[in-house]
Amino acid sequence: MDGLKVSKANLTVYLHPSKSIDVSEAILRELSSLLFTFSEVLDGVVLAYDINSLNNKNAKILSGVIPYFGVPLSVDLLLFSPKPHMLLEGKVVKLSQESIHVVVLGFSSAVITEKDIREEFVYKTKHEQDIYASKSHKRHVIKVGTMIRFSVKSFDEEILHIYGSLMPDHTGSIHWLEKHSDLISHTDRNAKKRESEGELTTLKQDSIDGKLSPLDTAQKMKKSKKQKIQEES
Missing domain, CATH: 2.40.50.140 (Nucleic acid-binding proteins)
Incomplete structure (x- = not known):
């Protein structure tokens, strides 16, 4: 089925200082809050995640009234992102x-x-x-x-x-x-054949009506090139 894709992402999860006792559990809760919601940043609905790496030692404290700290992690995300014609x-x-x-x-x-x-x-x-x-x-x-x-x-x-x-x-x-x-493949081929035949009929009709068709243009360019070579020789 179209619309499903796996995306590798490097994220930073920002946690309240009270969550520092169990950082891993806090991160799992934050990621779970993303499930079955559309993310503009990720361009899709998050269906599942798998953490590849988690680095608590590189956590950075943010200055402010409440000093949140950010934990960088690498994660694989399964996204649902349906587009027109999929x-x-x-x-x-x-x-x-x-x-x-x-x-x-x-x-x-x-x-x-x-x-x-x-x-x-x-x-x-x-x-x-x-x-x-x-x-x-x-x-x-x-x-x-x-x-x-x-x-x-x-x-x-x-x-x-x-x-x-x-x-x-x-x-x-x-x-x-x-x-x-x-049977479906045969039907699709017949549809493409009919479309191709219709385009060819249009080209022929343009020629009959005195219009310059793409086929006429190609032939005239070929003749002009040949005539130029003969004159130079």
Whole structure:
């Protein structure tokens, strides 16, 4: 899944003098306070940490009314930082005709609204259960409890809420996608082929309409270079 990364960081934890009796325990508490909150400095939500080194001997006392002291440490951080167009995975917890609600990594909520669900999926009620079923592949079904893969549209850092999309062809039920990965790859190749053919048609049409296309420009430059060589010889 996209959006997860391990970051190595050199931090300085500032502690109250009353914590000097057990510095290690105090540092663990400070790091734990970062969990499942978004950090602008780290550009992500801290999910876990692992301390590599801790140097109490290099602790520095800060001058002030209360002399806090800073302890430098090196730590590995597991961060969750979803960006637009990344692919995330989550479990469907609620489904209606207007939206699909998902939980990602057990803590972050996501919503996919009707306008961001591709036309292939049709909302229906089957055996008193709401589902989204594919018109192209009858076994491709999304319902409550389904693990799905979706694309990120945006991420609200304050409430850790994700706005997602099921518009790309390679999104939907993970169980179905993994069983039919060859079919998805073939679909993607056909889409790219159609896009390439469309660009070629545009170039030809520009030439017919009397416009200077990139292909015409390249050919004229080639002819001009050849003519120049012949004149010099």
